[in-house]
Amino acid sequence: MSIILYGDFTDLLSLVASLRADTLIAAGAEIEWRAVVRTPTTTITAAPRSQEGRRELTQAAQRWREVSPTGESIEAPGPGFVPNAAAAAAGYAEAVGAGVGDHVRYLLFSSYWRAHLDIGNPDQLRRLLTVPILHGHSDSDVLREYGYAVSIAGGPVTSSAWRLRNRWEKGWRAVDRRALPAVVEGADVHIGSDAIRRLGTLGDAPQTIPHGNPYPLPPMRVAARRLDLARPRGRAIWRDG
Numbered sequence: 275m276s277i278i279l280y281g282d283f284t285d286l287l288s289l290v291a292s293l294r295a296d297t298l299i300a301a302g303a304e305i306e307w308r309a310v311v312r313t314p315t316t317t318i319t320a321a322p323r324s325q326e327g328r329r330e331l332t333q334a335a336q337r338w339r340e341v342s343p344t345g346e347s348i349e350a351p352g353p354g355f356v357p358n359a360a361a362a363a364a365g366y367a368e369a370v371g372a373g374v375g376d377h378v379r380y381l382l383f384s385s386y387w388r389a390h391l392d393i394g395n396p397d398q399l400r401r402l403l404t405v406p407i408l409h410g411h412s413d414s415d416v417l418r419e420y421g422y423a424v425s426i427a428g429g430p431v432t433s434s435a436w437r438l439r440n441r442w443e444k445g446w447r448a449v450d451r452r453a454l455p456a457v458v459e460g461a462d463v464h465i466g467s468d469a470i471r472r473l474g475t476l477g478d479a480p481q482t483i484p485h486g487n488p489y490p491l492p493p494m495r496v497a498a499r500r501l502d503l504a505r506p507r508g509r510a511i512w513r514d515g
Contacts, residue, residue: 276304277476279469280446280456282312283362283382283393286331287470291455292383294473296488299376301477307379308442309363312454318428320355320392328352353386357394361428362386365399367435367442368423372410377489378403384487396428409491418495 279295281288295305315321323331331352362382369378385391385402392398404421414432416422422431430436449456453466457473464472 276306278306278308278445278458279473280308280310280442280449280454280458282310282359282454283366283386284356284359285312285454286387287453287466288455289383289387290470291457291473292379294470296376296380298473298477300488303477307375308445309359309366309379309439310442310446310454311359311363314360315358318358318361318394318396320357320394323352323354323356353390355392357386357392358428359394361396361399361424362393363439363442364425364428364430364435365393365403365423367430367438368412368417368432369403369406369410370438371432371434372407372412372417374406374410374489374491377487377491378406380487380489381406394428396424396426399424399428406491409494411492411495 277298279291281291292307295303295307299305366375366378366382369375381402382393386393391402393402400422403423407417407421407423410417412418412432416431425431430439446456449458449463450465455465455469457464457469459472
């Protein structure tokens, strides 16, 4: 049975769910990750993490430790800011449409929780996602030739990504929205810590965090390697690797 997994890139337990999903996918499981936004905001800039937010982060880390199996890292880095999760979800939706969704999912989580980058900043997102998007197979000229995954306002670029984001949000509203992540297996729904426990019971492989992105990118397409004849000596705009 395939699994649908809802998560927010700025949520610690969603990070844990993503890492466990990596293990299950490597073992052959079918998992569809859907990026949603737990706390919508109208601002693009990141907000300082409030005292309540820091307390929630500490509690989430404790819940992780309680359900963490032997061999799974329980380090819980805590960035001091909370980015706009909608922009990250928009970039991820474009990546899914381009066929590089899992690679970008891992990249977004690690960029925020490990490198402490503002993944809600459209400029930061464009720089971060350019190479993965260029390696994808999007039919949009903006994505295929320039690698732009989000608009300057932080929204999706293509109408298909907009529809995908709306479908994910509607799907999440149809299940229990009290906590993230949410694991949906047919009619069964697990949320929050229960979702983490459920993911830990699936598969026979140990729950370990991969070293480096476990999802290699496909070769860059010719469209992304095109030569701009207006540039000196016709140098390529993008170089693969």
